[in-house]
Amino acid sequence: MTKIFxxxxxxxxxxxxxxxxxxxxxxxxxxxxxxxxxxINMLLVAFGYVEGGITPILQSDLSIANLDKMVDPVPQALxxxxxxxxxxxxxxxxxxxxxxxxxxxSISIRATDEEGVNV
Amino acid sequence: xxxxxxxxxxxVALLILSFMAFYIYKVSIDTGEGIKITDNITPKMRVADRFxxxxxxxxxxxxxxxxxxxxxxxxxxxxxVVDYRLFDTTLEVIVLFVTILGFGFVxxxxxxxxxxxxxxxYRWSPILMxxxxxxxxxxxxxxxxxxxxxxxxxxxxxxxxxxxxxxxxKTVNHKTLKVVEAIAGISIFGIGxxxxxxxxxFFQNFLTGDKIGDLFSGGxxxxxxxxxxxxxxxxxxxxxxxxxxxx
Amino acid sequence: MNNLAIFIALIMFLGAVWTVLxxxxxxxxxxxxxxxxxxxxxxxxxxxxxxxxxxxxIGSGITTALFIFTYKKMEERKDER
Numbered sequence: 346m347t348k349i350f351x352x353x354x355x356x357x358x359x360x361x362x363x364x365x366x367x368x369x370x371x372x373x374x375x376x377x378x379x380x381x382x383x384x385i386n387m388l389l390v391a392f393g394y395v396e397g398g399i400t401p402i403l404q405s406d407l408s409i410a411n412l413d414k415m416v417d418p419v420p421q422a423l424x425x426x427x428x429x430x431x432x433x434x435x436x437x438x439x440x441x442x443x444x445x446x447x448x449x450x451s452i453s454i455r456a457t458d459e460e461g462v463n464v
Numbered sequence: 465x466x467x468x469x470x471x472x473x474x475x476v477a478l479l480i481l482s483f484m485a486f487y488i489y490k491v492s493i494d495t496g497e498g499i500k501i502t503d504n505i506t507p508k509m510r511v512a513d514r515f516x517x518x519x520x521x522x523x524x525x526x527x528x529x530x531x532x533x534x535x536x537x538x539x540x541x542x543x544x545v546v547d548y549r550l551f552d553t554t555l556e557v558i559v560l561f562v563t564i565l566g567f568g569f570v571x572x573x574x575x576x577x578x579x580x581x582x583x584x585x586y587r588w589s590p591i592l593m594x595x596x597x598x599x600x601x602x603x604x605x606x607x608x609x610x611x612x613x614x615x616x617x618x619x620x621x622x623x624x625x626x627x628x629x630x631x632x633x634k635t636v637n638h639k640t641l642k643v644v645e646a647i648a649g650i651s652i653f654g655i656g657x658x659x660x661x662x663x664x665x666f667f668q669n670f671l672t673g674d675k676i677g678d679l680f681s682g683g684x685x686x687x688x689x690x691x692x693x694x695x696x697x698x699x700x701x702x703x704x705x706x707x708x709x710x711x
Numbered sequence: 712m713n714n715l716a717i718f719i720a721l722i723m724f725l726g727a728v729w730t731v732l733x734x735x736x737x738x739x740x741x742x743x744x745x746x747x748x749x750x751x752x753x754x755x756x757x758x759x760x761x762x763x764x765x766x767x768x769i770g771s772g773i774t775t776a777l778f779i780f781t782y783k784k785m786e787e788r789k790d791e792r
Contacts, residue, residue, distance in 0.1 A: 353720035364731035401540040422544040433563035440571040611760035616768040
């Protein structure tokens with residue numbers, strides 16, 4: 346299970362990196378950055394996963410007796426705040442993209458030599 | 465010429481990225497000698513093992529369940545977010561506030577057009593808004609017992625404001641949002657100073673509950689989560705008003 | 712459990728590749744929303760229900776809504792100039 350989690354999150358990270366490096370449309374670059382962020386969050390939570398673990402919530406006496414089998418709660422708490430910060434930075438980047446469209450009349454990152462990139 | 469060059473760049477990027485992905489996967493799976501990033505088989509190696517055992521200070525700690533302020537919440541993630549790392553969470557909410565402030569400055573402010581909503585959306589929007597507010601309130605009140613918490617509760621409450629904006633109904637205005645956000649932000653630090661006066665430690669939970677699993681066993685945790693939820697909801701509602709409001 | 716994880720990982724990988732390679736921006740935004748929703752299911756399989764709820768509400772809901780608002784605003788300004 347751990348291999349599947351780490352492989353899927355790493356694949357998301359590197360597909361997003363490929364998109365950031367090779368695309369020309371600003372909005373698509375921001376989408377690729379969001380894909381990287383999702384992959385990094387999954388990687389952090391996957392590092393704290395235990396084989397056959399249970400959720401870190403005390404529900405009954407059985408879960409108190411099995412405290413060793415709980416998955417690591419600290420990366421989950423980090424990721425919980427990281428998602429909200431990701432939303433704020435995405436909103437700021439989108440406003441910058443709108444301002445760029447306003448001044449340059451294009452959303453290509455090479456606005457000088459090619460004009461027609463579809464919205 | 466240009467297509468050939470961009471194809472070459474794409475192939476080189478694919479090669480480099482696949483090599484890096486293979487190397488990082490090899491390192492993170494490795495269980496040989498040396499520094500291990502993940503050790504999922506033996507739980508003794510983990511960082512948070514002492515947090516799970518509730519003996520943060522040393523091995524022979526006398527803390528037991530439901531005797532300290534730290535372990536009165538049944539959800540351990542909540543007790544990390546709102547008790548151990550409350551400074552982190554508070555400053556994170558301030559970072560969100562600063563980014564939304566920059567968003568309001570940078571976004572181009574020309575005419576904002578509102579499409580006329582359909583009759584169905586206009587009539588059904590109060591019912592949807594009441595449902596959204598109920599779910600959000602349930603989430604931050606039960607944040608220490610069940611999964612959920614302040615941040616998704618704030619997002620869901622701001623979704624109610626979004627439905628009101630899209631349906632063209634008057635819900636709240638800018639001034640109310642500013643007042644709510646300022647009161648929530650000030651009272652978080654106010655409770656911190658109060659706990660400094662009472663207990664001697666900043667952000668210490670001074671309302672100790674009695675039994676894990678009760679609704680009012682969290683002490684200050686639901687209070688902090690409610691304040692965080694209203695602050696996040698006010699900040700996120702500001703974004704929708706920047707997009708779709710006629711002024 | 713294992714097969715479900717492999718299935719969801721495949722959906723996420725193919726969706727991310729489609730998001731990067733497609734030409735249409737609106738399609739890219741919607742498929743990114745699907746990828747984000749699948750990642751919330753993946754968080755649930757990692758025994759992290761708190762992060763799953765937050766990802767489903769914020770990462771999949773509000774981020775997609777923000778991208779669609781930006782797309783609409785850029786598209787309607789295209790006609791003016």
